Amino acid sequence: MRVVTFPVDRANRLMIEDKGYFVFKRQNETLCVPTECPHRGGPMHLAKVSDCGEHLVCPWHDNSFSCQSIRRKALPLVQRKGTIKVVAKAQNTIAFWNEDGIVSSL
Amino acid sequence: MFSSLEFKENLDRFLSSPLLGNRRDFLSNGCPYTRPCRPQDLQAELFTKALTEQELDRNSYLAAQRMLNVIYEKDLVLLPTGKQKKLDINAYQSFYSSDHYRSGEVIREDLERHCFDFLNHEIQISGKWDIESFTAYCQQELDDIAQSESSLLKNLTASADPESATRFFLIQCAGDFLSEASAMGRNVLGNFGSHTSELFKVFIDEYGYGVHEKKHSTIFEHMMTDAELDNRLHTYWQFYTASSLSLINYFHYISKNHQYFFRYLGALYFTEASLAFTTKSQSKLVKQVFGGRVKTKYFDEHTHIDVHHGRMALEKIIMPVVKEYGEGILPEILRGFQEFAHLQELADEDLYRHIRTHDTLAELQEMASRYQAQEGAEVAEFVESEGELSVTHCHDVNEHFSVVSGEIDLVFSPHKRVKLKAGQAIVIPKGILHGSCVVSKQCTYRVTEYRGELCAS
């Protein structure tokens, strides 16, 4: 169990052991969710927001996933004073960085 | 939320109580009911919107926190304590009157939103929490505080006048500690299974298990006396900063509204667990500054017992409650933990800003004397007669205050006064608590916005 701390503007991608995550910002919440699409592993961090604003559409096969279901897979997170803290069930290799073009529905 | 008309009517009715009106003294000598709030400044429109964190230095925040404290404390039994236990029966009846209670209840929700809604924006919690990640997170937060150097000790000992600074700090604590754990009392009523009794055990420690000398508020009374301060509740009402009041009120807010009971558990955990080590540096501060003249039993008792209280809150209350009612309540518990931590940080910073201002009153006078207001700047002039007192307040902008004739005392704390004579001036930084009192037969003074640089604070 580890608390990973990083400034909001310095990272939106995260690697915890061998699993990728991205920071998904919505109007009133910030989520840290897996990048891997549940269908065939497509890049969910490059998804599009559906017209209704409540779904993410994976760029690979256009499957659409509700924010509700995405939220269920989110890591425990607290955002305060420009800092994000995420609790990870891992001891080793944690990396975070900033990547352009990540989906957000702000 | 109530209609704006209903809010306005009830705000006016609430503020019309003589207990909240203006006074001739900065200290309310032993009467727990007199709570000056400067009704003349308070229009309903000020409170219609929720403040952001950047707006907390506004006077409406101070006023709303004052009113909320009056509203919440109507649920407590307060009688005069200390040497002169004189009961002003009229004040007593008027404080607890059902009319005043009713108007307070109508305006409460809007005031709570005005004061506490910003926390929803400043703190975001998401993801799937379980008891493991919850404890790991909280432990990390508490470790960080425990390991960081005490900013209280550093800032107050670095003050130009550490004794006054420490007294000002004790005054900020007094509103809470002299009726300690009263808000907790709201949570021990009812029945939530065996956890009720676990919380009750913490409660009886706070209340000295029925031995009055051991009651935490009694121990604090002794400390106030040692520090040559009045030990009766709310003598220093006018000198509580808004951020200090927010700490007392937050606990009432989440305890009066039982929809926030789980937040209460988180806030309880934070406060008990963190006090176990923050009281160490508070004790050190008092020893260092007063050189043994002030006994530190109050802080030392907490260094000891709050190790237990922190553990009890987590292991005997939170963990079993989560086991029973599900992990879905964890984000709420965490919200309480984090919100109180946040308010505590803001209160610390606000305290240091006040101390720095108290230390630089001479510079603020310097700055004011060099200042030339821009042409066309709005200037208000006041004429007041001897003994006229302006109840403490703060301004939304930096203020240039200059005396045209006569003499006036500007009061920043019971121990920090500045006497201004004709031709003298001072800059009052925005958000800094102050009042004034005319000390010559008559005094004319002018106020205008100060648009110059502010280096002092």
Ligand code: FES
């Ligand atoms: S991998 Fe995402 S829709 Fe197929």
Ligand SMILES: [Fe+2]
């Ligand atoms: Fe206590």
Ligand SMILES: [Fe+2]
């Ligand atoms: Fe305690």
Ligand SMILES: [Fe+2]
């Ligand atoms: Fe003023």
